[in-house]
């Protein structure tokens with residue numbers, strides 16, 4: 001069911017510093033920061049030849065990444081995002097398999113303008129999984 005690896009997300013305490021590190025030390029193609037208040041994060045995308053890195057910084061008081069940053073103050077790998085052809089069919093299949101779909105179970109529009117959902121890390125080998133409609 002899952003297709004391409006769309007992105008790997010890294011939560012950071014200072015997104016400007018992280019973007020600069022990827023741009024200068026790693027020589028990567030780095031986007032400008034974008035605030036996504038409906039997700040409680042600021043994003044920067046690093047475009048690699050075969051996938052993307054999503055740098056995330058908490059935005060607002062109820063950010064879903066704040067507790068993660070509190071536990072990992074220097075930052076750390078937060079989630080992986082896999083593409084799926086049909087997000088509602090994928091959701092229904094995953095629920096039938098016993099996976100917990102986070103939030104209200106309805107897709108939100110993600111950073112690429114496409115529907116996304118999150119799956120509980122305890123159901124996927126300790127890794128938070130995002131699925132995005134291709």
Ligand SMILES: CC[C@@H](C(=O)O)C(=O)SCCNC(=O)CCNC(=O)[C@H](O)C(C)(C)COP(=O)(O)OP(=O)(O)OC[C@H]1O[C@@H](n2cnc3c(N)ncnc32)[C@H](O)[C@@H]1OP(=O)(O)O
Pocket residue numbers: 009036039041043054056064065067068077078079081102103109110111112116118120121122126127128130
């Ligand atoms: C920009 C839009 C979009 C895109 O298009 O790319 C995004 O990526 S938005 C990214 C931010 N949004 C989200 O992460 C939404 C989904 N996340 C959540 O609902 C919560 O973060 C969470 C996964 C339910 C975790 O909530 P939290 O309050 O931080 O922790 P809990 O206490 O509920 O955690 C329970 C348990 O799970 C472990 N945990 C938490 N986060 C992770 C993680 N990222 N990776 C692995 N494990 C994680 C946590 O340590 C707890 O474990 P125990 O202590 O063993 O119980």
Ligand SMILES: [Co+2]
Pocket residue numbers: 007009054079081130
């Ligand atoms: Co993401």
